[in-house]
Amino acid sequence: xxxxxxxxxGADFFDLFLIALPFIALYFYFTMGRxxxxxxxxxxxxMWYLPQGIEETYETILGAIEEWREEEATSESENSGQxxxxxxxxxxxxxxxxxVEREKDPPRLYRMLDRNDPIYFEFTEVEGGGTVVxxxxxxxxxxxxxxxxxKQPLRIPAVPxxxxxxxxxxxxxxxxxxxxxxxxxxxxx
Numbered sequence: 001x002x003x004x005x006x007x008x009x010g011a012d013f014f015d016l017f018l019i020a021l022p023f024i025a026l027y028f029y030f031t032m033g034r035x036x037x038x039x040x041x042x043x044x045x046x047m048w049y050l051p052q053g054i055e056e057t058y059e060t061i062l063g064a065i066e067e068w069r070e071e072e073a074t075s076e077s078e079n080s081g082q083x084x085x086x087x088x089x090x091x092x093x094x095x096x097x098x099x100v101e102r103e104k105d106p107p108r109l110y111r112m113l114d115r116n117d118p119i120y121f122e123f124t125e126v127e128g129g130g131t132v133v134x135x136x137x138x139x140x141x142x143x144x145x146x147x148x149x150x151k152q153p154l155r156i157p158a159v160p161x162x163x164x165x166x167x168x169x170x171x172x173x174x175x176x177x178x179x180x181x182x183x184x185x186x187x188x189x
Contacts, residue, residue: 041117041139050131050152054123057131058107061121064148065099065112068141072098114141163187 050057096115103111110121117138124132135145165172167184176186 043136044139044142045134045136046145047132047134048149048152049126050133051129052131052153053129054107054125054131057133058110058123060152061110061123061133061148065110068144069099114138 050060052060098114099119100113101110102113102118103109108123112119114137117140118136119138119141120134120136122134122136124134126132137145163172163174163186164170165179165182165184166187168179168182170179170181172179172186177188178184179186
């Protein structure tokens with residue numbers, strides 16, 4: 001009689017386990033992140049020239065970053081209305097905010113964090129007009145930076161800065177007396 005009662009309880013437990021198994025699987029599926037965490041990427045350093053002044057370029061970058069924040073807020077609000085987003089919200093802490101300002105030194109530097117990855121924008125004014133922007137960021141936001149650059153009036157200066165080496169033909173700065181590539185003496189005009 002004792003053995004038959006244990007078998008009966010075992011069967012009840014097994015049936016209960018089979019009923020609970022899909023719910024356990026769903027719990028793990030929705031709580032494991034499922035792509036919410038950004039994949040590890042490499043650090044990218046990118047430089048480009050804009051014909052605008054340094055202050056205008058700085059404000060343009062700030063405007064783009066604000067657009068990125070709005071895109072993230074819209075994306076999060078759309079995801080939170082769906083059932084998986086609701087379940088994830090019940091079972092986990094909120095994810096790290098994106099594009100959080102950390103340091104601001106207008107118009108030379110803007111530093112922020114994208115979850116845990118730093119993003120730097122450094123601005124250098126070019127003599128004769130324009131600004132060079134040096135951006136250091138994780139490759140996860142490369143598409144955003146590329147879209148931003150595509151909207152800007154990027155230009156490459158048509159007049160070379162300096163001269164050319166008579167031996168190897170590479171560009172040199174005006175203050176150079178020797179070519180840094182081949183060592184040839186440069187002709188001064």
